[in-house]
Amino acid sequence: MTSDLTPQRVLRQWLLTTLGELGGSAPTAQALREMERRYGSHLTPGDWEGTERDNEPKWHNRTRFERKKMEREGLLVPARESRGVWRLTETGSDEYRRYRGPIVVPPQPTMTRERSIDPLQPDGNQSPTRIEVTTQRIVRSTAVAEYVKRVHDSTCQICGTRLATPTGAYAEAAHIQPLGHPHEGPDVSSNVLCLCPNHHVLFDLGMLHITDDLIVIDQHSGTPIGRLAERPGHEIERRYLEYHRTHHGGDGERS
Incomplete structure (x- = not known):
């Protein structure tokens, strides 16, 4: 069941935006960390569940899957060339800039004029919750x-x-x-x-x-x-x- 998971199209938008804001590229681990920093409050408990194969958070696994789709569509440099770095192609950079453009929305009933909003601005969370997550990491000296x-x-x-x-x-x-x-x-x-x-x-x-x-x-x-x-x-x-x-x-x- 994926109904309680963040949609793939949203993960794509987050990844595209994250790489764009990092200058167009980032090592895999850094890209995922930055996505979590920016959008972690929007992830669901289901996103944090570990995969059966290696207990990797599902949103990590599904973001990697989306990264492969973006590669096939010409938005990201192929993995065999980028060697551990997720890098936007020129087409991917154009797509990032398109996502960033502000949109004009109709005024709300209480408003007297139109306003421009950034569709990527997160809503935030007034009462952040905590979930328990088990991860593995390298023990550094x-x-x-x-x-x-x-x-x-x-x-x-x-x-x-x-x-x-x-x-x-x-x-x-x-x-x-x-x-x-x-x-x-x-x-x-x-x-x-x-x-x-x-x-x-x-x-x-x-x-x-x-x-x-x-x-x-x-x-x-x-x-x-x-x-x-x-x-x-x-x-x-x-x-x-x-x-x-x-x-x-x-x-x-x-x-």
Whole structure:
């Protein structure tokens, strides 16, 4: 029974909008996380039920199914080419822009003039409910992440930014070769960077590449933007940098 599940056409609209707002592409896990952040309050209890095969939330499974349909329709780049990244085609980007256009609706009886509304603006929920969900996730080593951030004093290795907060400096540990299937990267300090949130996102999306000489390259323009900062006690293994470049469409060659 699917009567208590979010319709496929709605999942398509959410996915299209999410990818469009993320600049046209995102790794699978990030796309699903962002969809949940934006539209999670609209998901039904049935959407959160696990599939019989691997206990994945049904809305995850059905979004993946919709992603395949969108690929066949030319809205998304084929999976064999995008390699773990959901990326809009030019046709998909046009469809996203069409969805974003405001529509004019007839005035309500108490209104005196027409108004434009955005059909994608969520209604929200005045009294959010909670449901119990069982999930599986990779157990990351907190010690590894904290070690890398401590070595760099929570300072971004790309831009040199150190974010001060009332509870202390904030930085993020970014894995170069991602953990889990299909990447199977190791959770070791030589596969981890200390980055600010902005550069963490750009690096994960493949917008930044790092050569074996630790030169940071802007993938969009192909120009160097600086050199990755190093500190004693934290050495990056070049094979992980090579994996990242190859996975995100770089030449994978050693500099």
